[in-house]
Amino acid sequence: xxxxxxxxxTYDVPADDFTRAGEASSNVKSKLKKMGVDPDIIRxxxxxxxxxxxxxxxxxxxxxxDVTVSPEEIEMVLKDQGPGIEDIELAMQAGYSTAxxxxxxxxxxxxxxxxxxxxxxxxxIIDSVIGVGTTVTMRVKMRE
Amino acid sequence: MGKFFTSVRLKxxxxxxxxxxxxxxxxxxxxxxNGKAVITKEFCIDCGECIRICPHHAKEATYDSPDIMKxxxxxxxxxxxxxxxxxxxxxxxxxxxxALKKMGFDDVYEVSGAAELVSEVSRKYxxxxxxxxxxxxxxxxxxxxxxxxxxxxxxEHLLPICAPVDLAASKAKEKAMEKTGLPREKIGIIFISPxxxxxxxxxxPIGIDHSEIDGVLAIKEVYPILLPLxxxxxxxxxxxxxxxxIGIGWGSTGGEAGSLLSENYLxxxxxxxxxxxxxxxxxxxxxxxxxxxxxxxxxxxVGGVLTVENPYLAKVKLKRLRKYxxxxxxxxxxxxxxxxxxxxxxxxxxxxxxxxxxxxxxANMSRVEELCEKFPRLDCGSCGAPxxxxxxxxxxxxxxxxxxxxxxxxxxxxxxxxxLSRFDIKK
Numbered sequence: 352x353x354x355x356x357x358x359x360x361t362y363d364v365p366a367d368d369f370t371r372a373g374e375a376s377s378n379v380k381s382k383l384k385k386m387g388v389d390p391d392i393i394r395x396x397x398x399x400x401x402x403x404x405x406x407x408x409x410x411x412x413x414x415x416x417d418v419t420v421s422p423e424e425i426e427m428v429l430k431d432q433g434p435g436i437e438d439i440e441l442a443m444q445a446g447y448s449t450a451x452x453x454x455x456x457x458x459x460x461x462x463x464x465x466x467x468x469x470x471x472x473x474x475x476i477i478d479s480v481i482g483v484g485t486t487v488t489m490r491v492k493m494r495e
Numbered sequence: 496m497g498k499f500f501t502s503v504r505l506k507x508x509x510x511x512x513x514x515x516x517x518x519x520x521x522x523x524x525x526x527x528x529n530g531k532a533v534i535t536k537e538f539c540i541d542c543g544e545c546i547r548i549c550p551h552h553a554k555e556a557t558y559d560s561p562d563i564m565k566x567x568x569x570x571x572x573x574x575x576x577x578x579x580x581x582x583x584x585x586x587x588x589x590x591x592x593x594a595l596k597k598m599g600f601d602d603v604y605e606v607s608g609a610a611e612l613v614s615e616v617s618r619k620y621x622x623x624x625x626x627x628x629x630x631x632x633x634x635x636x637x638x639x640x641x642x643x644x645x646x647x648x649x650x651e652h653l654l655p656i657c658a659p660v661d662l663a664a665s666k667a668k669e670k671a672m673e674k675t676g677l678p679r680e681k682i683g684i685i686f687i688s689p690x691x692x693x694x695x696x697x698x699x700p701i702g703i704d705h706s707e708i709d710g711v712l713a714i715k716e717v718y719p720i721l722l723p724l725x726x727x728x729x730x731x732x733x734x735x736x737x738x739x740x741i742g743i744g745w746g747s748t749g750g751e752a753g754s755l756l757s758e759n760y761l762x763x764x765x766x767x768x769x770x771x772x773x774x775x776x777x778x779x780x781x782x783x784x785x786x787x788x789x790x791x792x793x794x795x796x797v798g799g800v801l802t803v804e805n806p807y808l809a810k811v812k813l814k815r816l817r818k819y820x821x822x823x824x825x826x827x828x829x830x831x832x833x834x835x836x837x838x839x840x841x842x843x844x845x846x847x848x849x850x851x852x853x854x855x856x857x858a859n860m861s862r863v864e865e866l867c868e869k870f871p872r873l874d875c876g877s878c879g880a881p882x883x884x885x886x887x888x889x890x891x892x893x894x895x896x897x898x899x900x901x902x903x904x905x906x907x908x909x910x911x912x913x914x915l916s917r918f919d920i921k922k
Contacts, residue, residue, distance in 0.1 A: 355858065356854060356858075376776075380778075385856070386857060387848040387852075387855035391648070393647075393648070397778055398778060420857060421857070422853040422854055
């Protein structure tokens with residue numbers, strides 16, 4: 352699918368496997384370094400993607416992530432077939448979380464996932480349908 | 496001296512071209528080419544793992560011979576604290592220090608003494624710079640090098656304070672010049688080192704513009720010389736030691752962090768563990784910590800590849816030696832701390848980059864992915880690269896070929912022989 356100037360990297364995020372959560376974002380991070388992307392941008396992408404990846408594991412029985420890198424921007428599309436987000440505005444509030452207690456006891460579920468994803472990206476679009484799934488698209492622009 | 500230097504050398508006649516070192520290297524810096532292990536020096540962080548793993552003893556660290564002492568009119572030995580952990584039943588550090596003088600050194604200056612000053616300056620720095628928390632220790636040169644080439648976002652967290660050995664070197668040189676009246680170049684400051692990374696740090700320092708160390712001897716070479724001299728020293732031990740518990744503690748993992756007198760630290764050792772911590776740190780997973788101590792060797796400096804004793808035993812021995820020492824023997828007491836700080840900028844060196852610009856890098860990364868699809872993903876190492884992916888990157892960089900993969904080559908030969916046999920039938 353990649354054309355000459357872009358590369359698409361696809362990852363499957365397994366459900367309920369915390370030992371593997373973060374694998375995709377760390378793989379992307381290492382590839383971006385090899386592509387010579389600005390360290391500051393790598394940091395944004397890897398934090399935002401890590402948060403999204405963890406969300407997919409906690410809330411959505413896993414899913415699929417497509418990362419497209421071009422000289423202009425990095426786009427991450429995180430797609431799951433989970434329960435969907437009931438109230439996106441509420442979910443975006445810092446500190447709000449629906450993570451169950453067993454997840455919180457692992458140190459997750461602080462309610463900072465979505466707010467951090469927004470904070471570290473230039474653009475974030477959430478497309479969610481209850482009972483069908485959620486697609487989060489995030490973009491980080493390359494610096495001139 | 497180029498920007499990159501490695502202290503690891505290959506004894507070509509002993510290298511069998513096996514895959515042990517390429518598999519173990521944490522930065523994938525080694526390839527087997529034409530049957531011999533070759534190090535890409537830009538990628539090497541001098542951790543010494545390849546020296547440790549090589550079953551044929553074909554890897555060696557470069558260090559100086561004791562003959563280097565003859566080059567100077569006056570010499571000072573700088574023993575690393577890990578040296579004291581090498582000996583059985585040692586009760587008094589002064590025995591080791593007296594033996595060093597009997598070995599021919601005019602004076603000794605303990606690195607652990609300078610370490611106590613570094614601890615004091617670090618305590619203050621960490622307390623005053625919470626915007627940089629967690630601050631990462633810079634005493635292990637392999638770790639600093641690793642961060643410089645692979646963790647650009649963590650450079651700002653580095654503790655910008657000289658390693659104890661460098662502070663010890665400048666203090667020892669000043670002291671010797673004052674005492675003897677000799678010019679700088681006639682005084683030899685010789686470090687007794689547990690690891691080859693220190694040798695690299697002397698030739699190619701990071702954070703400081705130059706090192707005052709004039710020579711590096713390996714603990715494992717000094718050890719057999721010292722043993723008989725220590726026996727001779729027992730009856731006329733000189734009181735030479737200048738260090739307390741804090742200084743000696745630096746010899747093993749947790750010692751530096753412990754000296755900050757804060758509970759809020761993490762200490763990791765062993766290069767793979769260090770990398771794991773740095774990866775997590777880069778993703779902002781440790782926001783509650785003040786300080787992170789990292790040592791490339793398991794156990795800390797006592798685990799250095801130039802030591803002789805088992806690192807964990809050496810750690811026990813250091814603990815025993817520390818027991819009756821005062822907490823610290825060195826204090827700044829108002830002295831200037833200016834020269835304990837780094838005076839040179841540390842910049843990111845993107846040595847692993849695949850292209851000159853974004854466009855080229857993206858194209859090359861796509862090619863790497865395509866090649867990886869073709870390869871069997873056995874990571875067998877037969878091509879001389881540690882993984883199929885590393886081979887793909889080598890091909891893209893123009894230093895390897897697809898048919899270096901024996902599986903691809905085998906398929907190619909099969910195809911060729913099939914075609915030839917068809918040709919035979921037609922005839």
